[in-house]
Amino acid sequence: MVDHDVVVVGGGGAGLRAAIAIAQTSPRLRVAVVSKVYPMRSHTVSAEGGAAAVIATGDTLDEHAHDTVSGSDWLADQDAVEAFVAEAPRELLALEHWGCPWSRLPDGEVAVRAFGGMRKMRTWFAADKTGFHLLHTLFQTSLKYAQIARYDEWYVTTLLVDEDRVHGVVGIELATGRVEAITGRAVVLCTGGCGRVFPFTTNGNIKTGDGMALAYRAGAPLKDMEFVQYHPTGLPFTGILITEAARAEGGWLINKDGYRYLQDYDLGTPSPTPVLRSMELGPRDRLSQAFVHEQEKGRTVDTPYGPVVYLDLRHLGAAMIDSKLPFVRELCLSYERIDPVHELIPVRPVQHYMMGGVHTDLDGATGLPGLYAAGEVACVSINGANRLGSNSLPELLVFGRRAGIAAAEFAAAHRGRPGPVVRSRVADERRRLEHDLLARRDGRERIAEIRTEMQHTMEGSAGIYREAESIVKGADRLRELRERLGKATVEDTSRVFNTELVAALELEAMLDVSETMLACALRREESRGAHQRTDFPNRDDARYLAHSLVSRNPTGSPRVDHLPVTITRWPPGERVYGR
Amino acid sequence: MPDTITLQVARYRPDADAAPTTQEYVVPLREEWAVLDGLNYIKDRLDGTLSFRWSCRMGICGSCGMTVNGNPVLTCGTFLTDYAPGPIRIEPLANFPVVRDLVVEIEDFLRKLPAVKPWLVREDEQGVDDVEFLQTPAQLAEYQQYSMCINCMLCYAACPVYALEPDFLGPAAIALAQRYNLDSRDQGAHQRLDLLATAQGVWACTYVGECTSACPKGVDPAGAIQRYKLTAATRTLRSVLMPWAAR
Amino acid sequence: MSELTRESPAQGAHPLPAGPYRPRTSVFWWVRRRSYLLFVLRELSCVFVAWFVVYLLLLVAAVHRGNDAYQGFLQWSGQPGMLVLNLVALAFVVLHAITWFNLAPKAMVVRLHGRRLPSRIVAAGHFTAWLVVSALVAWLVVG
Numbered sequence: 001m002v003d004h005d006v007v008v009v010g011g012g013g014a015g016l017r018a019a020i021a022i023a024q025t026s027p028r029l030r031v032a033v034v035s036k037v038y039p040m041r042s043h044t045v046s047a048e049g050g051a052a053a054v055i056a057t058g059d060t061l062d063e064h065a066h067d068t069v070s071g072s073d074w075l076a077d078q079d080a081v082e083a084f085v086a087e088a089p090r091e092l093l094a095l096e097h098w099g100c101p102w103s104r105l106p107d108g109e110v111a112v113r114a115f116g117g118m119r120k121m122r123t124w125f126a127a128d129k130t131g132f133h134l135l136h137t138l139f140q141t142s143l144k145y146a147q148i149a150r151y152d153e154w155y156v157t158t159l160l161v162d163e164d165r166v167h168g169v170v171g172i173e174l175a176t177g178r179v180e181a182i183t184g185r186a187v188v189l190c191t192g193g194c195g196r197v198f199p200f201t202t203n204g205n206i207k208t209g210d211g212m213a214l215a216y217r218a219g220a221p222l223k224d225m226e227f228v229q230y231h232p233t234g235l236p237f238t239g240i241l242i243t244e245a246a247r248a249e250g251g252w253l254i255n256k257d258g259y260r261y262l263q264d265y266d267l268g269t270p271s272p273t274p275v276l277r278s279m280e281l282g283p284r285d286r287l288s289q290a291f292v293h294e295q296e297k298g299r300t301v302d303t304p305y306g307p308v309v310y311l312d313l314r315h316l317g318a319a320m321i322d323s324k325l326p327f328v329r330e331l332c333l334s335y336e337r338i339d340p341v342h343e344l345i346p347v348r349p350v351q352h353y354m355m356g357g358v359h360t361d362l363d364g365a366t367g368l369p370g371l372y373a374a375g376e377v378a379c380v381s382i383n384g385a386n387r388l389g390s391n392s393l394p395e396l397l398v399f400g401r402r403a404g405i406a407a408a409e410f411a412a413a414h415r416g417r418p419g420p421v422v423r424s425r426v427a428d429e430r431r432r433l434e435h436d437l438l439a440r441r442d443g444r445e446r447i448a449e450i451r452t453e454m455q456h457t458m459e460g461s462a463g464i465y466r467e468a469e470s471i472v473k474g475a476d477r478l479r480e481l482r483e484r485l486g487k488a489t490v491e492d493t494s495r496v497f498n499t500e501l502v503a504a505l506e507l508e509a510m511l512d513v514s515e516t517m518l519a520c521a522l523r524r525e526e527s528r529g530a531h532q533r534t535d536f537p538n539r540d541d542a543r544y545l546a547h548s549l550v551s552r553n554p555t556g557s558p559r560v561d562h563l564p565v566t567i568t569r570w571p572p573g574e575r576v577y578g579r
Numbered sequence: 580m581p582d583t584i585t586l587q588v589a590r591y592r593p594d595a596d597a598a599p600t601t602q603e604y605v606v607p608l609r610e611e612w613a614v615l616d617g618l619n620y621i622k623d624r625l626d627g628t629l630s631f632r633w634s635c636r637m638g639i640c641g642s643c644g645m646t647v648n649g650n651p652v653l654t655c656g657t658f659l660t661d662y663a664p665g666p667i668r669i670e671p672l673a674n675f676p677v678v679r680d681l682v683v684e685i686e687d688f689l690r691k692l693p694a695v696k697p698w699l700v701r702e703d704e705q706g707v708d709d710v711e712f713l714q715t716p717a718q719l720a721e722y723q724q725y726s727m728c729i730n731c732m733l734c735y736a737a738c739p740v741y742a743l744e745p746d747f748l749g750p751a752a753i754a755l756a757q758r759y760n761l762d763s764r765d766q767g768a769h770q771r772l773d774l775l776a777t778a779q780g781v782w783a784c785t786y787v788g789e790c791t792s793a794c795p796k797g798v799d800p801a802g803a804i805q806r807y808k809l810t811a812a813t814r815t816l817r818s819v820l821m822p823w824a825a826r
Numbered sequence: 827m828s829e830l831t832r833e834s835p836a837q838g839a840h841p842l843p844a845g846p847y848r849p850r851t852s853v854f855w856w857v858r859r860r861s862y863l864l865f866v867l868r869e870l871s872c873v874f875v876a877w878f879v880v881y882l883l884l885l886v887a888a889v890h891r892g893n894d895a896y897q898g899f900l901q902w903s904g905q906p907g908m909l910v911l912n913l914v915a916l917a918f919v920v921l922h923a924i925t926w927f928n929l930a931p932k933a934m935v936v937r938l939h940g941r942r943l944p945s946r947i948v949a950a951g952h953f954t955a956w957l958v959v960s961a962l963v964a965w966l967v968v969g
């Protein structure tokens with residue numbers, strides 16, 4: 001057993017920001033950062049387009065807040081949004097002071113670009129590798145602080161809970177297979193999203209919803225799990241994202257007839273140069289839904305990897321593409337073998353982001369004392385029913401910092417080492433991992449088979465459009481898959497770097513998370529933002545201007561309750577784009 | 580085009596093997612499949628015990644570096660068809676201890692990295708104020724290339740000096756030090772000098788240049804090192820000729 | 827970079843494994859790749875550069891000692907063995923010089939009107955300077 005004051009689970013943007021905040025504000029606390037991959041491999045690294053914060057003259061916090069609230073289809077908590085927009089600029093400036101290579105204006109000031117659903121240019125960017133630069137800047141800055149101890153390539157399998165308080169985590173050191181408790185007075189979950197529950201996603205292999213499952217099993221409820229973001233422009237086959245910045249810089253979406261089809265979906269009228277909050281710069285939920293209608297009308301192009309439309313950047317020219325969108329060109333050249341300077345990019349909607357997550361307050365506190373969460377794993381909520389592009393990166397920073405500081409305060413106020421109950425829980429977990437899973441010999445099925453079936457089930461039941469029947473069917477299917485997982489084989493019995501064992505644990509987590517997603521999706525009998533029910537096509541503020549809160553029944557099944565949305569200044573209204 | 584290809588994969592299970600062995604697998608040969616897709620096919624369909632690292636499969640997380648037919652590459656960005664008809668030899672990155680199968684230990688790099696102070700050093704270290712440090716696009720361009728490093732370790736695998744001289748800081752660590760040295764906002768160049776201008780620093784490099792050829796992100800670590808040699812030499816010369824003006 | 831050492835042998839059915847495999851560098855690693863070979867040859871070239879220095883010193887000494895010594899030196903230099911040695915040395919020195927000049931643009935960033943000059947131009951500058959100096963020397967010696 002190793003002991004720290006605060007245990008941060010996750011070394012992505014949120015986790016590193018939390019750790020740095022603790023190191024800066026409470027230098028005497030010993031912080032552990034536990035991550036299943038080296039921090040710089042975390043999926044924050046793949047974010048491309050940028051991070052929104054008000055800095056440009058003529059922009060205001062209120063406008064950022066209103067864009068965010070209307071983008072969320074009024075499901076965001078407005079007190080959270082107000083805190084978020086107010087603190088975002090300072091966070092991005094902090095990154096600047098730590099060395100982040102933000103793109104600049106000729107006079108040396110930070111440059112901003114347009115982004116979907118935003119009425120002003122307010123998205124800071126580091127070319128189109130914003131997440132990469134942000135993550136490496138945070139990682140390299142974190143190296144300054146000797147009190148941050150890293151546990152790289154440790155997979156956290158459970159939270160240690162006793163007397164209704166969290167006391168740390170149990171993890172497997174992948175390099176040796178050792179199972180060990182890492183204890184602390186407070187735990188901050190920063191484990192990112194769960195895109196891998198879907199077959200076609202922009203998310204990397206590590207985004208398996210582990211933290212959501214850890215919290216859920218420990219008794220902390222999850223929130224708004226039915227809201228899954230589909231990004232309108234992913235490359236077919238790989239699911240690699242072509243950033244929204246491509247449209248913000250002037251790219252067009254065209255169907256098989258070369259027609260800018262978004263004009264047919266109440267998103268404005270086409271103009272040669274980009275217009276904010278209009279056409280290609282509408283919000284992601286609406287653009288992905290428009291694709292589905294185009295497909296139904298037979299105006300998409302069929303490829304071996306599904307129907308596609310095209311993203312046209314040709315009119316932007318090589319110089320602009322190379323300076324503002326070099327990564328887009330690099331990705332197209334190496335993964336599609338096409339050059340966007342001369343050719344159309346085939347794209348289709350792809351699962352991208354999880355609006356829902358562990359329910360927290362404005363300081364990242366969950367329903368379980370001592371447990372905090374921040375980043376994509378958490379749901380504060382500023383994203384509501386639909387996140388605006390470039391709001392996630394500043395969210396990681398703002399709420400990573402807040403959660404870190406709150407956790408540090410909690411840790412400082414609660415002394416005392418974990419008692420015998422915790423110790424016996426560690427022994428139980430060790431037994432489960434080493435004997436029940438590793439030593440299981442009678443299994444029949446492969447982990448990967450079950451995972452693939454789960455992914456297709458989720459695509460069928462929790463896609464861009466949903467309805468009761470398919471959700472219920474999906475939920476039944478998940479129960480069956482869970483049973484099969486209980487009997488599946490872990491072929492690999494080695495202790496050293498056993499990636500198959502990790503895959504089995506990740507699949508367990510994904511099944512839990514999937515189950516909560518379907519439970520919430522079934523309960524919400526309306527269409528709002530990214531949750532579109534064909535059997536309930538309208539928004540229903542009377543019944544559903546509320547968060548879904550899902551917790552686990554003693555029997556193990558999910559129970560969904562509702563929690564009112566906090567409205568401060570912007571009463572629910574119509575979402576207007578392009579008019 | 581044949582519809583399958585053979586992968587000869589290096590295996591090492593420390594609990595069972597004294598030294599690495601090779602295992603052959605036949606995987607579908609598809610135009611859009613990267614070598615990594617072939618490995619995932621093996622893991623998901625043929626042999627769940629094969630271990631390797633990967634995550635982003637878009638060439639940015641830096642975890643999937645391996646030796647393919649003798650060259651260090653990112654397996655998510657290298658395609659099976661480029662090696663058709665095969666067979667393709669897949670081994671762990673050279674110059675690192677092998678933890679298991681295709682997984683290598685890179686702790687050595689992570690120990691060296693903090694030593695070069697890869698963060699922005701400021702003399703006026705205080706809280707954040709409300710304005711940014713100005714930096715013109717030209718000043719940004721000065722170090723931008725060196726800020727592109729994804730820590731994939733391909734350059735270490737390609738470097739014979741690192742193989743022979745494990746104390747060598749190595750290409751990526753030096754490039755990252757240069758990334759901050761050349762940043763107009765940084766004031767820490769003199770702090771990094773003591774480590775960089777040593778026998779384990781830039782002077783260990785004999786300019787093989789393989790690091791730059793191996794780098795998938797155009798970082799040009801060899802260039803960073805040569806540039807720093809000039810800086811270090813000038814500084815040394817100046818401190819000998821004009822000891823009063825040192826620093 | 828965990829704080830832990832691998833002390834506690836994990837309980838359970840499996841013994842603690844043998845640990846990472848450390849491949850040994852083969853003695854012939856440098857023949858594996860053209861660039862490695864070139865690198866080793868370049869490293870080797872320093873011996874020949876040193877030899878040219880010695881040779882030059884011997885020449886100067888001979889000239890200093892008078893005409894006889896100089897004639898003796900020339901005769902000694904004319905032996906086939908010496909010719910071969912010097913030809914080989916010349917080849918290595920040329921290799922050394924070329925790789926050195928190709929390296930120059932890596933170390934020097936030359937800017938003109940705020941734009942970085944392409945490497946080719948910087949290298950070309952060095953080669954031109956080399957040619958000019960060689961021509962000058964040749965003119966001094968021959969002319």
Ligand SMILES: Cc1cc2nc3c(=O)[nH]c(=O)nc-3n(C[C@H](O)[C@H](O)[C@H](O)COP(=O)(O)OP(=O)(O)OC[C@H]3O[C@@H](n4cnc5c(N)ncnc54)[C@H](O)[C@@H]3O)c2cc1C
Nearest residue numbers: 010011012013014036044049050156192375376390392393
């Ligand atoms: C392709 C792509 C492009 C994007 N572009 C943008 C953009 O332009 N702008 C924007 O605002 N947002 C963007 N986003 C969204 C944004 O990048 C993510 O929401 C955000 O980076 C998530 O960060 P995080 O810190 O919460 O999680 P991550 O960066 O995913 O980190 C999760 C961490 O948790 C660790 N972890 C997880 N489970 C465990 C476990 N069981 N044990 C131990 N450690 C664990 C992982 O090792 C990792 O370190 C993009 C997302 C994607 C996929």
Ligand code: SF4
Nearest residue numbers: 728729731732734794
């Ligand atoms: S310098 Fe290039 S090859 Fe070396 S670690 Fe960085 S990205 Fe990889």
Ligand code: FES
Nearest residue numbers: 636640641643655
């Ligand atoms: S999987 Fe991330 S770089 Fe290849």
